[in-house]
Amino acid sequence: MDNLTVNIKRVMAIFLVVFVILISYLAYFTLFRGPEISTRPDNKRMWDIRNKVVRGTIFDRNGKELSVSEKTKNGTYRRTYRGGPATAQVLGYYDPQYGISGLENLYDSYLSSNISASLAAWVGNGLKAVNKKGDDVYTSLDFGLQQTAYDALGSSRGSVVVIKVDTGEILAMVSKPSYDPNALESNWKKLSADEQRPLLNRSVSGLYPPGSTFKVVTGISALENITGMVEETFNDQGKLVLGKDYTLSNDKGKAMGKINFEQAMIKSSNVFFGNLGIRLEEKLFKTAGKFGFNRNIPADGIIIDNSWFPKYKASEKGNLAQAGIGQAEILATPVQMALVAQTVANGGTMMKPVLVNKVVNYDGKTVRELKPSALEQVTSEGYAAEISRYMREVVEKGTGTRAQVSGVQVCGKTGTAQHVESKTPHSWFIGFAPYKNPQIAVAVLVEEGGYGGTAAAKISAAVMNRYFKK
Numbered sequence: 001m002d003n004l005t006v007n008i009k010r011v012m013a014i015f016l017v018v019f020v021i022l023i024s025y026l027a028y029f030t031l032f033r034g035p036e037i038s039t040r041p042d043n044k045r046m047w048d049i050r051n052k053v054v055r056g057t058i059f060d061r062n063g064k065e066l067s068v069s070e071k072t073k074n075g076t077y078r079r080t081y082r083g084g085p086a087t088a089q090v091l092g093y094y095d096p097q098y099g100i101s102g103l104e105n106l107y108d109s110y111l112s113s114n115i116s117a118s119l120a121a122w123v124g125n126g127l128k129a130v131n132k133k134g135d136d137v138y139t140s141l142d143f144g145l146q147q148t149a150y151d152a153l154g155s156s157r158g159s160v161v162v163i164k165v166d167t168g169e170i171l172a173m174v175s176k177p178s179y180d181p182n183a184l185e186s187n188w189k190k191l192s193a194d195e196q197r198p199l200l201n202r203s204v205s206g207l208y209p210p211g212s213t214f215k216v217v218t219g220i221s222a223l224e225n226i227t228g229m230v231e232e233t234f235n236d237q238g239k240l241v242l243g244k245d246y247t248l249s250n251d252k253g254k255a256m257g258k259i260n261f262e263q264a265m266i267k268s269s270n271v272f273f274g275n276l277g278i279r280l281e282e283k284l285f286k287t288a289g290k291f292g293f294n295r296n297i298p299a300d301g302i303i304i305d306n307s308w309f310p311k312y313k314a315s316e317k318g319n320l321a322q323a324g325i326g327q328a329e330i331l332a333t334p335v336q337m338a339l340v341a342q343t344v345a346n347g348g349t350m351m352k353p354v355l356v357n358k359v360v361n362y363d364g365k366t367v368r369e370l371k372p373s374a375l376e377q378v379t380s381e382g383y384a385a386e387i388s389r390y391m392r393e394v395v396e397k398g399t400g401t402r403a404q405v406s407g408v409q410v411c412g413k414t415g416t417a418q419h420v421e422s423k424t425p426h427s428w429f430i431g432f433a434p435y436k437n438p439q440i441a442v443a444v445l446v447e448e449g450g451y452g453g454t455a456a457a458k459i460s461a462a463v464m465n466r467y468f469k470k
Contacts, residue, residue, distance in 0.1 A: 055079065056111040056134035058091060058103065060143040061171075061357060067091050067104065079104075083143060085178035086150040089201035090141070090302070090355070093181045098188060102201065103139070103301050103355060110135040110359050110368070135367060136360045139301070140169035148466040149174040152459040157447040158427075159202040159334040162463060163342045165438045167372040168351030170302070172463070173335070175202040205305045207331040208445060211417030211452065212268045212399075213428045214326025216340055216387060219265060221287035222276050223383040230386065233260050240271045246318040248274040248325075251416070265390040266398035268414065270325050277324020278317050284324065285311050290378045291340055292350070293332070300370055301355025307332040327418060337430045338443035344391070345411070345432035345441050348384040350375045392435045400429065402457040405464045409435035412442075412460065414452030424448040429456035433464055440467055 054077060058067035066087055069077040079094045081087065092102015100108055111134045149160035149172045162172040177198040179191050191198055200206065222229045238255035240248040250256065250270045256263070264272035277284060288309035289295065297304045308331040312319045322328035335353065343350040352373040359368040391411035394400045399414040412431025419426060427449030432441040442460050449455035 053112050054133040055094065056113070056136045058107075058111070059136065059138045060141045060146075061139065061169075062142065063138075064143050066139070066141070066143065067094075079181075081181040083146070084182070085180055086147050086174065087141070087143070088178045088181045089175040089199075089203070090173045091181070093184055095184050098184055101199075103137070106301060106303070107137050107356065107359070110137060113361070133362045135362075137356055138358045138360065139355055140164070140171060140357050141173070141355070142171045142467075145463065145466055146172045146174060148172075149459070149463050150176070150178070152462040153446070156449060156455065157196065157202075158445045158449065158456075159206060159443075160445075160459060160463060161203050161334050161338040161443045162467070163335075163338050163351075163353060163441045165342055165345045165432060165441050166351070168342070168353050169357070169372075170353055170355045171440065171467075173201075173203045173302075173355070175200070175206070202445070203334045204302050206333060206445070207305065207307070208334075208426055208428075208447075209330055209417040209419055210326040210332040210337055211415030211426065211428050212270075212273075212326055213337055213340070213413050213415035213430045213443075213452070214330060214332070215265065215268065215273050215324075216344060216391070216413050216430070217288055217291055218273050218276055218280070218284060218324050218326075219261070219387050219390065220291075220344075220379050220383055221280050221284045222261070223386060224287065224379065225280060225283045226276075230261055233258055234264065234272050234275065236264070236269050236271045238271065240274050240321060242278075242317045242321060248318075248321045262390050262393065265387075265413075266393045268394075268399045273324045274321035275324070277320045277322070280324070281314050281320060282311065284320075285309060287379075288330075290376065291343065292336055293330075297336070297339070297353070298375060299353045299355075302335070302353065304335055304353070305333055307336040326415060334443045334445045337428070337445075338441055341412075341430040341432050341443060342441035343378050344384045344387050345438035346384075347381040348377055348379040350378050388435065391431065395431065399453040400431070400457050402453055403429055403431060403460045403464075405433065405461055405468060408433050408464065408468050410461075410464060411435050411438075412457070414457060416450070416452045422448050424450060427455040428452045429460045431460055431464075433468070440464070 055069040066083040067081050070080050072078050092104040094100050094104040113134045153176045160174040177196050179198045236256035236259050238250050238253045293307045293309040310329045319328045352375050354370050358366050361367045395403050395410045395412045400412045403412045410433040415428030417426040427446040429444045432438045444456040444459045446455040
């Protein structure tokens with residue numbers, strides 16, 4: 001009898017353990033994995049729910065429809081992208097077969113909101129069922145500016161990002177090559193296999209050496225950490241010899257002679273800024289971190305891949321020198337470099353980048369409104385003003401003259417970034433305008449576009465001309 005009682009207790013204990021494991025397993029999936037699984041693009045049940053709702057419309061800041069659901073002959077709804085290829089990567093796509101991406105994905109819970117129409121609408125429809133409609137999303141995009149940036153890139157691969165200086169609103173975000181989101185079914189295999197990666201949003205996920213545009217960050221770090229930096233002079237002999245194995249040179253080895261900080265920025269002296277990289281050492285690493293490198297940048301409506309700035313030892317003088325001019329192993333997204341320009345233009349304050357201004361429900365009531373939010377005071381207003389003055393001179397009489405816009409004082413910095421994929425460098429330009437009371441900040445990246453003062457600067461000029469002359 002005693003053995004039977006013991007065996008019963010053992011069996012009950014086993015059942016109890018199994019029961020606890022089962023409940024824990026179900027609780028884990030319900031509380032932690034449930035939301036993730038329910039929102040997965042391949043969740044067929046969620047697509048059944050979505051198809052019962054008229055998906056909300058995505059607008060630009062001026063009320064232009066960019067993405068809208070239209071009823072088909074069989075009674076279902078088809079997503080139509082009126083922005084076409086110009087807005088493909090930033091808006092993403094919404095397709096039962098291929099899933100959801102971009103803003104369509106990040107704001108899916110609003111666009112596919114399963115809340116019934118209001119009581120007033122129900123009564124007004126004779127007490128008959130009213131179609132459920134998702135919330136409308138009003139973006140910060142200016143479609144006219146977006147189309148101009150798209151056209152200005154032409155057949156080049158690259159990105160253009162335009163940010164409102166004082167609010168962080170994204171006015172334009174273009175990535176090329178692009179695709180037609182209205183023809184996913186017929187083009188999907190080709191798009192997926194394309195080595196040029198047209199489905200990639202280069203603005204937030206493309207990582208490139210920033211080249212000389214990074215000298216803006218190096219310049220801020222030098223002002224913060226080297227006493228008397230503005231008054232210093234340096235004898236630029238065209239080359240910076242760093243031991244037996246490495247020499248850092250200016251473009252074509254040009255010697256610039258006795259120059260100061262301002263002149264070095266205007267002429268984009270690699271030798272000068274390479275020397276700063278060595279002198280700053282870990283301090284430059286810290287400054288890059290304040291600008292957003294090596295960390296997640298909070299944003300709304302986009303997810304920004306982390307830009308990368310490695311930490312080098314004091315003995316690695318070659319890498320330190322390269323880091324000072326935005327080379328070595330430094331990698332940055334175009335939106336990251338647009339934020340560098342925005343921060344300097346905004347008196348040293350980096351704003352949270354946002355793609356959405358507000359969300360409006362079926363009744364026309366605003367259910368979410370995004371207010372400008374400062375992320376960090378990266379540097380002092382005085383240091384930002386000093387670099388802004390240099391950037392003004394870069395466009396006025398330095399390497400960035402092709403970024404000039406008639407009647408507008410443009411500030412900027414060019415970049416010609418060497419990379420391992422090709423002998424032809426990437427072309428960069430970052431800048432803002434106008435010089436006094438800046439309104440917009442711009443970053444342009446042209447893959448294998450050559451000198452930053454040519455391809456990228458001219459695209460920036462076209463975009464700024466459209467903004468200020470509209």
